[in-house]
Amino acid sequence: MEKRKCSFCGVAIEQGTGKLYARKDGTVFYFCSSKCQRNLNLGRIPRKVRWTEAGRKARGKAAK
Numbered sequence: 001m002e003k004r005k006c007s008f009c010g011v012a013i014e015q016g017t018g019k020l021y022a023r024k025d026g027t028v029f030y031f032c033s034s035k036c037q038r039n040l041n042l043g044r045i046p047r048k049v050r051w052t053e054a055g056r057k058a059r060g061k062a063a064k
Contacts, residue, residue: 008036008046010053 004013007029019031031037039049046054056062 004030006030006032006036008040008052009049010046 001015004018005011006013006018008031011032013030013032017032019034019037021029021031021037023029029037029040031040046052047058049055050059
């Protein structure tokens with residue numbers, strides 16, 4: 001069983017849940033929710049969004 005992480009927020013995705021999105025160039029994204037998918041489509045950078053794993057790390061906060 002393969003463990004996957006959300007491409008935007010970094011949360012572990014349970015098997016059988018979430019969304020898989022593949023671009024025409026072959027890039028594959030995994031999303032835990034439509035919230036994460038919309039944020040990526042809007043062009044937001046995970047490092048600059050407070051609630052993401054990368055955003056917490058960039059601000060020096062502990063992981064949840």
